[in-house]
Amino acid sequence: MSKIIKSINKTVRAKTAKHFREHGVIVPTFKQLIHPETIPAEIKNKLKKIGLWDVNPLNLFRITWKNDIKTGLYGDVNYIEIPREITGVKPRVIGLIGKYFPTGAHKVGAAFGCLVPRIVSGEFDPTKHKAVWPSTGNYCRGGAFDSAIMGCTGIAILPEGMSKERFEWLKKIGAKVIATPGTESNVKEIYDKCNELARDPINFIFNQFAEFGNTIFHYNVTGRAIQEVFEKQLANKKSRLSAFISATGSAGTIASGDYLKKLHPQLKIxxxxxxxxxxxxxNGFGEHRIEGIGDKHVPWIHNVRNTDAISAVNDDDCVRLVRLFNEKCGIDFLTSRGVKKEQLKNLSLLGISGICNLLSCIKTAKYYEMNEDDVIFTIFTDSMEMYSSRVAEYNKDQGKYSEVQAAEDFGAGLISQNIDHYAELSYYDRKRIHNLKYFTWIEQQGKESKELNAQWDPEYWRSIQEDEIDYFDKLITEFNKEVGLK
Ligand SMILES: Cc1ncc(COP(=O)(O)O)c(C=O)c1O
Known part of the structure; x- marks a missing residue:
């Protein structure tokens, strides 16, 4: 019995199948997103002529880490290694690239993971419902993209203080946008808006912070992608996959660490x-500038018991590196430190939360005294394409970038990273964080304490992460047959 799909509404599903037939929508299976080489040749041929960001239904088949942006088809997992001249630490630091997903961010995968079970079960009716996508970053962009593809109304909810680029793109794609008060960490205000909208049954809320489709996508698709990079490109007799780092927004991405830890028990999440x-x-609160990672709550879908350490990163250091990595004087400075041209080109693939992840990799390497045999993985969730307006703002506020500033940023932002504000979690530290869920989810959001208690059992997570996906794929295959497109 599925824990996520409780019943199937065949009437709505048939209506959706007809709607998808009219809009040319075929739903990829999770297996196809993990192994895009298995996608039928007819679809691959058509994809060659479709741009990565085009609102075209076949772009659902590009919700994978393996898009080859040169051919428009598929290749190996997209990743980059950050050189030691930048990290200053011994382990290899590798990040998967989010930019090469449609919308330029990996969150379109989470949106797909939350949406698909509701489509194939007939719970969500795209001919009637409005799809509501609460987000602090890119999730609502992914959801708006999926909604446009499905030919239904998408409502993006995000804090008013998020980057200009996000709002502009959402408007362009035809999404309805609701800007909630505050900035990045004002997640409660987003929930309040969702609860208000949920009173009207026409609105269907895809709450990424509580929907296990998000977890299932990352455990199965992202986790396997990382394992593939490690196995194919990096593993040798001595190498160890030692850490997986993820700045948590909805805590979907961090579930790929759960997948990896099963294969590499020494891995630190x-x-x-x-x-x-x-x-x-x-248990702190405050405003910050690392866009996409929210906070002031623990997401329902965070498997806290499996989290080994917390790394708190100063957002000033992220801003320093945004400038160092993207201003000409910064690039010149890094060249003088021996960073190669092709490595410098890659640095704009890190958005602000990607930089936060990189800094946490450095802190982790130092905390655990890692060496050359250790490999640390993280995710570069989006790229600077989403934040060029921020670079202009920093210039306005802090003055034009200079070589002196670059040297200062390199020293203060990179070399001085240390193990401050880093905590390895004991059993009871984890329990403290787990218990924090109570105040958001039981007191405010209508979840039951019985389920919260059940989340302390590792089997709760295993069954969600591993047992649902084959059932989803079976339903997707049946549904596509009903749609009847090839
Ligand atoms: C830019 C960015 N970074 C990081 C995250 C956090 O990822 P997750 O929600 O999977 O924890 C998000 C989430 O929206 C994001 O948009």
Whole structure:
């Protein structure tokens, strides 16, 4: 029995199948997103002529880490290694690239994971419902993209203080946008808006912070992608996959660490957050500038018991590196430190939360005294394409970038990273964080304490992460037959 799909509404499903037939929508299976080489040749041929960001239904088949942006088809997992001249630490630091997903961010995968079970079960009716996508970052962009593809109304909810680029793109794609008060860490205000909208049954809320489709996508698709990179490209007799780092917004991405830890029991799963809002580290609160990672709550879908450490990163250091990595004087400075041209080109593949992840990799390497045989993985969730307006703002506020500033940023932002604000979690530290869920989810959001208690059992997570996906794929295959497109 599925824990996620409780019943199937065949009438709505048939209506959706007809709607998808008219809009040319075929739903990829999770297996196809993991192994895009198995996608039928007819679809691959058509994809060659479709741009990565085009609102075209076949772009659902590009919700994978393996898009080859040169051919428009598929290749190996997209990743980059950050050189030691930048990290200053011995382990290899590798990040998967989110930019090469449609919408330029990996969150379109989470949106797909939350949406698909509701489509194939007939719970969500795209001919009637409006799809509501609460987000602090890119999730609502992914959801708006999926909604446009499905030919239904998408409502993006995000804090008013998020980057201009996000709002502009949402408008362009035809999404209805609701800007909630505050900035990055104002997640409660987003929930309040969702609860208000949920009173009207026409609105269907895809709450990424509580929907296990998000977890299932990352455990199965992202986790396997990382394992593939490690196995194919990096593993040798001595190498160890030693850490997986993810700044948690909805805590979907961090579930790929759960997949990896099963294969590499020594692996440390590290949750990063902003020092200015140290919720996991200190039950703290505050405003911060690491866009996409929210906070002041623990997401329902965070498997806290499996998290080994918390790394709180100063958002000032992220801003320093945004400038160092993207201003000409910064690039010149890094060249003088021996960073190669092709490595410098890659640095704009790190958005602000990607930089936060990189800094947490450095802190983790130092905390655990890792050496050359250790490999640390993280995710570069989106790229600077989403934040060029921020670079202009920093210039306005802090003055034009200079070589002196670059040297200062390199020293203060990179070399001086240390193990401050870093906590290895004991059994009871984890329990403290787990218990924090009570105040958001039981008191405010209508979840039951019985289920919260059940979340302390590792089997709760295993069954969700591993037992649902074959059932989803079976339903997707049946549904596509009903749609009848090839
Ligand atoms: C830019 C960015 N970074 C990081 C995250 C956090 O990822 P997750 O929600 O999977 O924890 C998000 C989530 O929206 C994001 O948009």
């Amino acid at each position: 590290v949750a990063a957050e902003a020092l200015q809002c140290p919720t996991l580290l200190q």
